[in-house]
Amino acid sequence: MSIATVSRALNTPEMVSPATVERVRQAVDELGYRPNLFAKGLLTRRSRVIGVSLPDIHGLFFSELMRSADDRACELGYHLLVSSNAHRADETPTGGFALDLADGLIVMLTERSRVDLEAIAALNLPTVVVGVDRPGLAVDTISFDNVTGAMSAVAHLLEGTPPDRCYFVGGHVGNIDSDERSAAFSEALRRDGHEPAPDQVAHGEYHFDWGWAWATEMLRQGRLRGAAVLGGNDEIAIGIANAARDHGLSIPEELRVIGFDDSSMCDCVRPKLSSVRIPVNDLGAEAVNAIIRRFEQPDSSPRHSRLATTLVRRDSSRVGPAG
Amino acid sequence: MSIATVSRALNTPEMVSPATVERVRQAVDELGYRPNLFAKGLLTRRSRVIGVSLPDIHGLFFSELMRSADDRACELGYHLLVSSNAHRADETPTGGFALDLADGLIVMLTERSRVDLEAIAALNLPTVVVGVDRPGLAVDTISFDNVTGAMSAVAHLLEGTPPDRCYFVGGHVGNIDSDERSAAFSEALRRDGHEPAPDQVAHGEYHFDWGWAWATEMLRQGRLRGAAVLGGNDEIAIGIANAARDHGLSIPEELRVIGFDDSSMCDCVRPKLSSVRIPVNDLGAEAVNAIIRRFEQPDSSPRHSRLATTLVRRDSSRVGPAG
DNA sequence: CTGAAAGCGCTTACAG
DNA sequence: CTGAAAGCGCTTACAG
Secondary structure: OOHHHHHHHHHOHHHOOHHHHHHHHHHHHHHOOOOOHHHHHHHHOOOOEEEEEOOOOOHHHHHHHHHHHHHHHHHOOOEEEEEOHHHHOOOOOOOOOOHHHOOEEEEEOOEHHHOOHHHHHHOOOOEEEEOOOOOOOOOEEEEEOHHHHHHHHHHHHHOOOOHHHEEEEEOOOOEHHHHHHHHHHHHHHHHOOOOOOHHHEEEOOOOHHHHHHHHHHHHHOOOOOOEEEEEOOHHHHHHHHHHHHHOOOOOOOOEEEEEEEOOHHHHOOOOOOEEEEOOHHHHHHHHHHHHHHHHHOOOOOOOEEEEOOEEEOOHHHOOOOOO | OOHHHHHHHHHOHHHOOHHHHHHHHHHHHHHOOOOOHHHHHHHHOOOOEEEEEOOOOOHHHHHHHHHHHHHHHHHOOOEEEEEOHHHHOOOOOOOOOOHHHOOEEEEEOOEHHHOOHHHHHHOOOOEEEEOOOOOOOOOEEEEEOHHHHHHHHHHHHHOOOOHHHEEEEEOOOOEHHHHHHHHHHHHHHHHOOOOOOHHHEEEOOOOHHHHHHHHHHHHHOOOOOOEEEEEOOHHHHHHHHHHHHHOOOOOOOOEEEEEEEOOHHHHOOOOOOEEEEOOHHHHHHHHHHHHHHHHHOOOOOOOEEEEOOEEEOOHHHOOOOOO
16 A cells, blocks of 8 residues: 555545545554654644744733633644743744744734734734734734723722722733723723822732732821722732731722732632633633634734623622622 | 755854855845744754643643743743643543654643553653652653642641641542642541541542532531641632631631642732642743753653652641731 | 655755 | 755655
8 A cells, every 4th residue: 555545544534445544544553653743744834733922921811811722722623832931032022933833823912012013924924913902903913802891990999989099000011901901090080080190000010019019008108098999900909908908908898909800819819809800711712713714714804803801890899888 | 055055054053164154144034034844853853842731721830830841941942832631532641632743741640540651651752741650650750749748737737736627628539639638638647646537538629619618518517616627729728718717717716727739829818828839830840851851861761750848837827826 | 546756845964 | 164965754736
């Protein structure tokens, strides 16, 4: 039997007689033959591998993202080649890559300074960008709508707290999500007729410690009691809540707190943390769907999908007595 | 200039005149040439890709593991091809794989029933197994020492709680870590002269809900006050602590709790959760080191390294007044 | 339905 | 130091 027939029996069995297919199958099983994927890729230009470039693999957000992407990829017969360091290096966001083994690339961007779409386009690889949505971008994008989520959080804060006692404590300036959330926070106050004072918006890092430090300083100045805070993410919000409680403020009676991300921690802290839910599972699965759509329809016009975020109300921001 | 010279200029510049190397570099830059990794891999049999097979990408443990592995891989010029679904499928733990693109495999095993080392050996790929350490295994392994960590946790519980009021609430039977921790828990009580009653060890799932459910039932029976619990992981421990607090028990005064994993949540809950620390960062980095060592010395005898675990004492298990 | 042959884009002895 | 040539293990027209 020729090597060509074996190849056909494995890849296009309908072109081969059933008896031959069966013989090939048996031989494959017995010998434990596995086709050389490099030789195959050299010819077919397909590896069924999707490159994933993440800004940082850190915390629950990214593990959930990876999980949903991996689940979806597996369903569709694809595999994930991951790298976060691409973004840490000062080089191109995709520099030095083995990513050429991938059929395409999912690039998550969180830093405004890192949004170098030309470098990405220069890779000449099908690409889906996650986290950025600029009008008229020539590449598929998937992002989530920080604005409506943040605005409904502020609306909820305003139910029980005057606008000048509302705060936003975000990540660092230049982080796309933090900036969008911060802007939405300010805009929501303005629509309520209040021009936010500069100190109503603070920027630090997406970390407990920053929330704790901010709250501690506010407590020292005696300005936290009676306030309401929207954290840039859940960690910051929990840091704030912890500092407040460590200093004897009760939540939500004396301080109302809302986080962002709706990570699994929200249900584990006491009081349970209200949070703006980001549909991370959809984000991962949609990114995989989008890159595969791009494989199948390389010339279709770029699609931009923006996933909704929603406020999940829990005890940490409750107004009035426990329900 | 011949194609062979270009290849040499890129891969072994010391074999080419400096002027030629420079000309090649320039041309590469201008044309944006990137070598075809499939063709290259076909010849060299090296891709600088490491396959990582995880039981489940879930929670902070796995995101930390991925992160440390990715950091280390990047330092050494390698990339990670991840899959968790390999373990979910009922097929071989590495079935249907694009992992043949990898130079080697890091396989993390957590289920006793999944420990099919013959199937792994049949892959005929350099392999490092994480999470299992059987004497005489013919493959490199990296694991962590659940026993000493669990034993020191029990010793700490016994400082303030009688042995018959100590409990272990673990993951499901068949989970390697849970079983080891459970066995160590029982053994520690025995060494203290107490044969543990069957109900002192409970098995469920590695999840808040299970901890919550277990504690709720214990509370209903009025058996939780004055007890001390070692959780199979931090989530279980937090679930237990939350249930206790929701029912008015104060921690650590009326219930002492220790978790396992020392995840970042331990510092975020109140009271802060004591926990047995697993050196996850070392685990990821060591796995990468080990697989690369295996690449470089394919015939060296298998190495088995076992990382220490240590109890981190925080308020949730404190004996006596706050320090 | 099957086989012989060309070729994917590289690397690496082998000559020069 | 450089080039011509073979070949890595596959797939895919092209004949038969």
